[in-house]
Amino acid sequence: MVSLPLIDRASADGVTFVLSPGRGEMASPGGYEMAVLPAAPRIPERALQPGEQYRFHFDMTKCIGCKCCVVACNEQNGNPPQINWRRVGEIEGGFYPDTKRFYLSMGCNHCLEPSCLLGCPVDAYKKDPLTGIVQHSPDACIGCQYCTWNCSYGVPQYNPERGVVGKCDMCYGRLSNGREPACVNACPEGAIRIEIVDSEEWRREYAANANAPGLPSADDSLSTTRLTLPEKLPSDTKKADFWRVRPEHPHWPLVVMTVLTQLSVGAFAAIWLFELLGASARLSIAALGSLTVGVLALGASTMHLGRPIHAYRALRMWKRSWLSREVLMFGCFSGAAALYAGSLSMGFPLAWVLGALTILLGAAGVTASACIYLVGARPAWNSKHTVAEFFLTGVLLGPLFAASIGVGTSRLLTLISLGAASAQLLNQAGKFLRLTASDSFELQASAKLLSTVLRSPFLARAALLVAGGIALPLLASGRRGLIAAFLSALAGEILGRYLFYVSVVPKNIASPYLSGQKEAA
Numbered sequence: 063m064v065s066l067p068l069i070d071r072a073s074a075d076g077v078t079f080v081l082s083p084g085r086g087e088m089a090s091p092g093g094y095e096m097a098v099l100p101a102a103p104r105i106p107e108r109a110l111q112p113g114e115q116y117r118f119h120f121d122m123t124k125c126i127g128c129k130c131c132v133v134a135c136n137e138q139n140g141n142p143p144q145i146n147w148r149r150v151g152e153i154e155g156g157f158y159p160d161t162k163r164f165y166l167s168m169g170c171n172h173c174l175e176p177s178c179l180l181g182c183p184v185d186a187y188k189k190d191p192l193t194g195i196v197q198h199s200p201d202a203c204i205g206c207q208y209c210t211w212n213c214s215y216g217v218p219q220y221n222p223e224r225g226v227v228g229k230c231d232m233c234y235g236r237l238s239n240g241r242e243p244a245c246v247n248a249c250p251e252g253a254i255r256i257e258i259v260d261s262e263e264w265r266r267e268y269a270a271n272a273n274a275p276g277l278p279s280a281d282d283s284l285s286t287t288r289l290t291l292p293e294k295l296p297s298d299t300k301k302a303d304f305w306r307v308r309p310e311h312p313h314w315p316l317v318v319m320t321v322l323t324q325l326s327v328g329a330f331a332a333i334w335l336f337e338l339l340g341a342s343a344r345l346s347i348a349a350l351g352s353l354t355v356g357v358l359a360l361g362a363s364t365m366h367l368g369r370p371i372h373a374y375r376a377l378r379m380w381k382r383s384w385l386s387r388e389v390l391m392f393g394c395f396s397g398a399a400a401l402y403a404g405s406l407s408m409g410f411p412l413a414w415v416l417g418a419l420t421i422l423l424g425a426a427g428v429t430a431s432a433c434i435y436l437v438g439a440r441p442a443w444n445s446k447h448t449v450a451e452f453f454l455t456g457v458l459l460g461p462l463f464a465a466s467i468g469v470g471t472s473r474l475l476t477l478i479s480l481g482a483a484s485a486q487l488l489n490q491a492g493k494f495l496r497l498t499a500s501d502s503f504e505l506q507a508s509a510k511l512l513s514t515v516l517r518s519p520f521l522a523r524a525a526l527l528v529a530g531g532i533a534l535p536l537l538a539s540g541r542r543g544l545i546a547a548f549l550s551a552l553a554g555e556i557l558g559r560y561l562f563y564v565s566v567v568p569k570n571i572a573s574p575y576l577s578g579q580k581e582a583a
């Protein structure tokens with residue numbers, strides 16, 4: 063009997079080779095010919111029953127990292143090379159000379175509770191009730207990228223050329239016609255298959271075994287993908303590029319939008335306070351200035367959308383999406399602020415009522431803004447420090463803006479800015495301590511970014527905050543000093559918001575699955 067490694071490998075994949083004495087002209091006397099029996103099916107051979115859905119099964123023991131699945135997926139979906147709806151990551155562990163390397167191929171996990179779907183402001187996602195496949199509609203998508211922050215596996219990917227996000231739909235069309243998804247079909251090792259899972263059974267198993275090897279962590283979106291891990295996987299197994307963390311995208315339109323909306327809300331609060339205290343000088347000018355800043359901020363936010371012409375659709379899911387609520391609240395805030403500014407100019411006696419409404423709507427808008435970032439997939443954002451940072455930006459910049467226009471007494475405004483700047487400094491220090499003290503890789507990696515590649519802007523942000531919020535308001539006198547303080551504090555908050563976006567380290571596709579050495583259930 064002849065032993066050939068490739069035949070052994072194919073046999074492990076379910077392909078049976080039968081070696082028998084040769085026949086015919088080409089066969090050498092005493093030679094062999096091969097008869098190939100059909101491979102095990104890679105998609106289910108029966109229809110789904112109620113309560114069941116399709117899922118991927120990935121067998122890490124079979125994958126050789128050839129990336130045929132990635133190429134096939136890109137070809138099937140017409141994606142450019144830099145966008146991969148299926149990705150293959152390298153996994154390694156152990157100590158020399160006993161080291162191991164494996165590969166992890168992942169598309170969408172077609173989760174039972176898809177977090178991508180929950181935040182979308184235009185309802186572009188749908189979990190198909192018949193197959194359980196999570197589908198995305200590029201026609202409905204406005205390219206806000208919120209779903210890319212919400213998925214713990216980094217699955218939805220933004221395509222700047224199309225201005226929309228896209229993701230794996232398990233080749234829904236092919237599957238409907240009884241054909242394997244492109245990745246499943248292309249895999250030479252049979253490492254990817256589609257199988258049927260009973261949703262409730264999987265949910266129960268999940269509740270009992272979440273965080274176990276081969277299963278993602280309990281705080282994610284109930285991924286349905288099943289993994290078979292190799293035996294004796296080294297306990298320190300992790301992504302090969304685990305320690306390579308890079309700054310994320312800065313999202314400049316959002317830096318401008320969030321800082322300026324918070325400034326505008328804070329400025330209206332300062333104006334309203336001085337109106338109640340009986341001041342009248344330059345109130346209407348400051349209100350018009352604050353309104354202009356708020357409107358500019360909302361305009362800047364549309365530049366973040368891949369399809370800004372469809373920005374109005376973002377209001378659609380206000381019952382569910384914080385992004386829709388943010389748009390709604392800031393839209394109402396702008397309307398109320400315009401009415402308040404108008405009534406201040408005309409000396410309307412009940413202007414303060416409109417002022418109170420403006421502040422309430424603005425505060426609701428800032429709250430909605432902050433809640434957008436409270437997502438489990440980006441741990442550095444997901445804390446009360448984010449909410450505090452957003453409100454303190456408004457409390458710091460708003461009064462300084464009003465003061466630099468000449469509203470009220472600079473003494474009171476100086477006290478407010480001192481308090482806000484000190485609180486912001488403490489908030490940033492508390493956030494950094496939380497990052498460094500955490501056991502979580504993502505939080506530690508954020509701290510590492512801030513103390514290495516981002517150290518200079520991190521220190522400059524603190525210096526500008528101290529200068530604009532504490533030193534200049536205390537030391538400088540007159541309008542010029544207040545303007546300098548405002549500009550310094552504004553630069554500090556813009557730099558701080560830039561750091562907020564670039565220093566976050568998202569959860570990656572592999573880490574939730576690799577917490578031990580056993581095979582997944």
Ligand code: SF4
Pocket residue numbers: 170171172173175176177178179196212213214215216217218229283285
């Ligand atoms: S893996 Fe991400 S994109 Fe896919 S269904 Fe789950 S949450 Fe949505």
Ligand code: SF4
Pocket residue numbers: 181182183184185186187198202203204205206207208209210218226227
């Ligand atoms: S509209 Fe935004 S959240 Fe919805 S799918 Fe498109 S990019 Fe994702």
Ligand code: SF4
Pocket residue numbers: 124125126127128129130131132150165167248249250251252253254
């Ligand atoms: S095609 Fe198969 S063997 Fe190759 S990387 Fe993808 S899953 Fe692994």
